[in-house]
Amino acid sequence: xxxxxxxxLKGRDVVTIAPDCTLSEAAKILSExxxxxxxxxxxxxxxxxxxxxxxxxxxxxxxxxxxxxxxVSRFMTSKVVTCTGETSINNLMELMTQQKFxxxxxxxxxxxxxxxSIGDVVKVRVEEIEAEAQAIREYIATA
Ligand code: AMP
Numbered sequence: 846x847x848x849x850x851x852x853x854l855k856g857r858d859v860v861t862i863a864p865d866c867t868l869s870e871a872a873k874i875l876s877e878x879x880x881x882x883x884x885x886x887x888x889x890x891x892x893x894x895x896x897x898x899x900x901x902x903x904x905x906x907x908x909x910x911x912x913x914x915x916x917v918s919r920f921m922t923s924k925v926v927t928c929t930g931e932t933s934i935n936n937l938m939e940l941m942t943q944q945k946f947x948x949x950x951x952x953x954x955x956x957x958x959x960x961x962s963i964g965d966v967v968k969v970r971v972e973e974i975e976a977e978a979q980a981i982r983e984y985i986a987t988a
Contacts, residue, residue: 848937848951848961849930851969857959859950861886864893864918868904871896871917881962882948885921891957892950894921927952928961938966 862871862883871883875898885894896917904912904920912920927950928937937949947963 846934846969846973847930848928848932848934848959851934851961851965852930852951852959854969855959855965859884859957859960861957862896862917863887864921865916867914868896868901868917868920869913872898872901872913875901882960883917884925884950884957884960885917886957889955891952891955892925892927894918894923895925895948895950896921897946897948925950929953930958934966934969937961938970941966 860874860878860880860883862874862885864885864887874883875881882895882897884892885896887893894917900920900922904915908915926940926944926946928940930951930953932951940949941947941963949961950957951959951961
């Protein structure tokens with residue numbers, strides 16, 4: 846299974862934020878949209894950074910509540926690891942496990958075309974395993 850399969854099920858909507866928005870604005874969007882990370886976009890670049898709920902927790906733990914008034918660009922991760930629509934789900938799971946992050950933006954050429962979270966990966970893997978188990982049960986019942 847590849848990333849394009851997940852995108853065709855969940856859609857290609859990506860919630861983004863500008864680098865000069867505050868961490869407080871980022872937290873509000875994460876809460877309203879019920880998501881765990883925002884892609885930071887600046888001008889023409891498909892991805893300038895990523896800010897996740899963990900970055901916000903770390904910022905507040907390190908600098909106190911005043912961090913919430915500071916710009917997202919100060920706390921985002923700038924070196925973002927991306928994948929393409931052709932990346933396999935197995936490779937994506939390996940990447941998320943090794944690098945210890947739960948979000949991977951999907952980039953094709955110079956366009957941001959989606960984002961995959963660890964929740965999306967777990968969902969399709971569980972469905973896949975359930976379908977395999979059902980097929981085995983049916984095979985055994987008719988053997
Ligand atoms: P997450 O597990 O996605 O909440 O993110 C954990 C940490 O990794 C945070 O510091 C994020 O900014 C960073 N991060 C999340 N996704 C990526 C990614 N695709 N590439 C690089 N860093 C990331």
